[in-house]
Amino acid sequence: MSANFQTPKWVHDAVFYQIFPDRFAKSALVEKPTHLEDWDAPPTPYGFKGGDLLGVTEHLDYLQDLGITAIYFTPIFQSASNHRYHTHDYFKVDPLLGGEKAFQTLLKEAHRRNIRIVLDGVFNHASRGFFQFNHILECGKQSPYLDWFKIHGFPLNAYEGKPRYECWWSIPALPTFNHANPQVRKFIMEVGRYWLEQGIDGWRLDVPFEVKEPGFWEEFRSVVKSVNPEAYITGEIPWDARPWLQGNQFDGVMNYLLTYSLWSFFGGEHLQEDLVGHWRSHGPEYFVKDAESFAQQITLLQNLYPLPAVQAQMNLLDSHDTARFLSLVNGRKEALRLAALVLFTYPGAPTIYYGDEIGMEGGKDPDCRRGFPWDTSRWDMDLRNYFKSLIMIRKSHPALRDGSWEILKAENQWLAYARKHENDYVVVLLNNSPQTNFLEVTLKEFSGEESLKNLLNGEMVKIEGNILRYKLAPYSGTILSQGQY
Amino acid sequence: MSANFQTPKWVHDAVFYQIFPDRFAKSALVEKPTHLEDWDAPPTPYGFKGGDLLGVTEHLDYLQDLGITAIYFTPIFQSASNHRYHTHDYFKVDPLLGGEKAFQTLLKEAHRRNIRIVLDGVFNHASRGFFQFNHILECGKQSPYLDWFKIHGFPLNAYEGKPRYECWWSIPALPTFNHANPQVRKFIMEVGRYWLEQGIDGWRLDVPFEVKEPGFWEEFRSVVKSVNPEAYITGEIPWDARPWLQGNQFDGVMNYLLTYSLWSFFGGEHLQEDLVGHWRSHGPEYFVKDAESFAQQITLLQNLYPLPAVQAQMNLLDSHDTARFLSLVNGRKEALRLAALVLFTYPGAPTIYYGDEIGMEGGKDPDCRRGFPWDTSRWDMDLRNYFKSLIMIRKSHPALRDGSWEILKAENQWLAYARKHENDYVVVLLNNSPQTNFLEVTLKEFSGEESLKNLLNGEMVKIEGNILRYKLAPYSGTILSQGQY
Known part of the structure; x- marks a missing residue:
């Protein structure tokens, strides 16, 4: 570990909300082209x-009321895909999202409410429309940008046949950058710098494990x-992330x-195994069924x-890449x-995938990316209030953010753990069984009445x-606490 | 004609220089990718x-010394073609050209020398990498930008087979905008506005006759x-342009x-007819061989x-689209x-295609787009001095810019014409025959010695x-003048 490893204190205290920009909220103030899908129609792979x-700006009050302190946006840069992971231009906010102007308004209004903004950086691959790749597609061998990607031959077969260039997961739409080219590296560093200078509060990095160039992420x-x-800086590492967290x-x-x-x-x-799918392979030992193993793994x-x-x-129940937890x-x-x-009682910043708090459901991508229903009659209000309570509790208790961690007991599908920070002491109790359970836990901190x-x-x-x-x-389950909080 | 038709006075007085940006001059200060062609190698269709x-900025002194007062640049916006007529992004200066920063430097330095800048606007068609077209290419029928172009079916066959969309001259790389879409129209108007706000002095419009939407150019x-x-505002109309000049x-x-x-x-x-090619068809009656017809047509x-x-x-001897005059x-x-x-003695602004003044040669596109040789030993210095003299003479004589026009005589391959503005009187004499000629012309303005x-x-x-x-x-030929100029 680096001797002076420090992480931003605001993240320890943060409650994130993950927004998939095409699906959260729509303003009448952003002019749209004509062929949009119905908001409530099932999501499709290519529809918008x-x-x-x-x-989003118009619903910051909703997020503030919920207790959110940071938003992680899946990509917002100009892109010819509804999830915007196919970046067309790293220096532009997608015009469908309202462009730079809308983004600056959002940033200002979010910051005014002490809500921070984290953007998604897709730096392993670009897209077929990305300028330097399109350049090779158009100019062939004579493009001066040949070294920006990993080209094996011509024609590139970008839209038909087997692509003659390296692309992510063999998806021809996602040509992989040649990170060994110093100009590519410089370009990506400039993107990183630019948006921070524009005022964002951090980066979530897409598939950063794919970039193997030494010293790149350093x-x-x-x-x-x-x-x-x-x-x-947070990375999408869906397995043991030790190499990146030193x-x-x-x-x-x-x-x-x-x-x-x-x-x-x-x-x-x-648990719906068909929805879990390939995720199991990333950490099979974390797929535990009993309280003892659960306690062990999360410790x-x-x-x-x-x-x-x-x-x-960045702790999460689900994301745009998984089915929804529910x-x-x-x-x-x-x-x-x-x-x-x-x-909400675990170390690290809890992240709510938009709509989980009102009971949104959704299977695998793209179904997990439905339009947020702003008709409140479609909300599970109790659930929302529960999430709101958990957020308030977390924010009120330093023990839940920077406190110690101790498993008190784990057996018969129930679990108790304690968290402590200075005078703040919190006990969490869970019964994950179909029976009512009488838990009995020894709290060694206590001795009297x-x-x-x-x-x-x-x-x-008592x-x-x-x-x-x-x-x-x-x-x-429940949360118990001692002290003034 | 519109009752209040006014054209910018500076244009009447201007001497334009047309620059093909990839070929005029290269600065060590602009970092380049690796695969560039040799400056002096014959131009190729796709090479850079x-x-x-x-x-260009580093050679403004050269242009100022020559007497240039305005530069017309073929396109400078981000584009995956060496001529940059395939626009990828209308709001960006091509990074190979040094990007926005280089452009602002150029603009400032040019204006400091009273040299104006006119850019090339390609508004009939975009390119396959242009965002909204790429969007349709990537998202198919589900792209909300469907109405931005004229799509006939899917797949688009943009890179293989017969394209299923309208494109200029059936070139799949150049999808034609749907100008009937108000959002397209608004977009183009915004481009027009944006660069003027950035400080440019005008637009040269590419194939504007293709845009048939009523009221568009108005x-x-x-x-x-x-x-x-x-x-x-000048248009590329290579034939009778009356409809556009009212x-x-x-x-x-x-x-x-x-x-x-x-x-x-x-x-x-x-005259090399193979180099003239299709141009003859645009105005066959202007292809004249004798002095009488020449006098008649240019009048x-x-x-x-x-x-x-x-x-x-914008008067010209040649351009990036024709073989060079020489x-x-x-x-x-x-x-x-x-x-x-x-x-230089005709009404309207003379335009020098870069390098004509030093005797550059070049056949049809792309040969007419060679790299400007900065090694002065390769220049025809007499020719350059001649151009410089003509420029100085034009600038000294209002008669040559805003004066009247009178053919004095035209016969036997020789020609005389007079131009007059207030006290300024200029006579131009030309002998376009292989014989020495004694011209005799009556100047009705004169009466004594x-x-x-x-x-x-x-x-x-005398x-x-x-x-x-x-x-x-x-x-x-020669130029004679009376008066104090």
Whole structure:
């Protein structure tokens, strides 16, 4: 680990909200072309619904009310795909999203509400329309940009036949950059710098493990931190991320290893394996079914990485790349609630994939990218209030953010853990079984007739000596706390 | 004609220099990719030589010394073709040219020298890499930009097979905009406005006759003039341009009808018909061989258009689209000199295609786009000095710019014409025959023992009564003037 590994304190304290820009909200102020899909129609691989950044701006009050402190946007740069991972221009905000002007408005309004903005950087590959690749496509061997990509022959067969260039996952639409070319490297570093100078608060890096050029992400980190030492760098590493979290590359990663355990443990026998699909292979040992293994894995995960990284992880239940949690667990809200309870009481920044808080469902991509229903009659209001409570609790308790971690007990599908930071002490209890359970936990910090407060309903819970006894309904959990918080 | 048709006075007085940006000059300050062609190697259809805008900036002294007051650049926007007529991004200066920064430097330095900048606007078609077209290519029927182009079916067959969309001259690389779409129209108007706001002095419009949407160019004119009433609009209309020159569309056109007469009359039996090619069909009646017809056509041409347009024409010997004049006339410098003499004494702004002044040759595109040789040992210095003299003479004589036009005599391959503006009186004499000729011309303005000054060599020429007698060597000409200029 790098001796002076520091991660931004605001990330330790952050509650992220992940937005897929085409699907969150649509403003009447952004002029749109004609052929958009209905907002509520099932998502398709190529169709656009027309969400935009002024739409997001118009709903910042909703996010602020929910308690969100940071937004991670999947890509917003000019791109000929609805998810915008096929970057056409790294220096432009997509015109469908409202362009640069809408983005600057969003940034200003978000910052005014102390909501930070993290953008998605797709630096492994570009797209067929990206200027330097299009240049080779148009000019062939005589393009001076030949060295920007990894070309094997001509014609390139970009739109028909077998492509004669390296592309990500053999997808011809995604030609892989030649990162060994210093001009490519410089270009990407300039993109990194440019948007930070425009005021963003960090980068989420797409498939960064694909970039194997020595020193690449180290240089990226130093560029980013030179513009803003408090900027956040998180990587999409869906497996053991140790190589990237030693202090010289990323601050955190999208902590999918935690996600797998949440899916598996709370999904239990209801987990939809067809929706899990290939994700299982990224960390099979995290797919655990019993409380003991769950406790072990989510503890082990914290010890895998240096503490500054653990505190700056981007923890998530799901994302635009997975089925939604609720669908993965076959619609069982109680499982979602339990998983959220862990998410919001675990070290690292919890991230809500847009709409999870109101009970949105969705299978594999593209179904997990439905339009957010702004008709509140379609919301699960109890669920939303529950998420809001969890956020408030997390924000009120430093123990939940930067506190220590101790498994108190794990057996028979129930679990208790404690988190402590200075005077702040929190106990989390979970019953992941179909039976009502009487939990009995020894709290070695206690010795007399003390009480803990149930943070979800305000009730006081007595501790007898140092024994906490608590009755939990099937598939339920709670948070107890001592102290002034 | 529009009642209040005015054209920019600076254009009447201008001497244009046309630059093909990839081929004029290359600055060490603009970082280049690796695969550039040798500067002096014969041009190829797809290769790049790496000229750039800082290269132009570094040679503004050369242009200023020559007497240039305006530069017309063939396209400079981001494009995957060496001529940059395949626009990839209308809001970006091509990175190979040094990007926006180099352009701003050029603009500032040019303006400091009172040299104006006119850019090339390609608004009939875009390119396959242009965002909204690429969007359709990538997203197919589900692209919201379907109405931006004229799509007939899918797949588009953009890179293979017969294209299923309208494109210019059936070239799949050049998809034609759907100008009937108000969003396309708005987009193009925004481009027009944007670059004027950036400080350019006018637009040269590429194949504007292809855009048949009613009111399109009228709207463009009003957008342009609203930003800068003195901005120049010239169109590439290689034939009779009356419909566009009535005061509500363009200020002038690239006056190819004059060009044809210059090629034909001065080329005479040496004119290389294979290099003329299809150009002849655009105005066959302008391809004249004798002095009487030449006098008639170049006079008729002035009467074709309203005077403000005549004074704002962009007159030219050749361009990036034609063979070079010198090659068209089989290398005969005397023909080039005579044509230049007419060019610089004719109403409308003379335009020098880069390098004509030092004797560059070149056949049809791409051969007419060679790299400018900065090694002065390769220059025809006499020719350059001759061009410089003609420029100085034109700039010193308002008669040559805004003066009247009178053919004094035309017979036996020789020609005399007079131009007059207030006190300024200029007579041009040309002998386009292989014999020495004694010209005798009646100057009805004169009546006594007066003299005219030979502006090319300073000699005084006596007029006897009102008869001017002058001996001209084979294929030569001169300019005489009375008055204080």
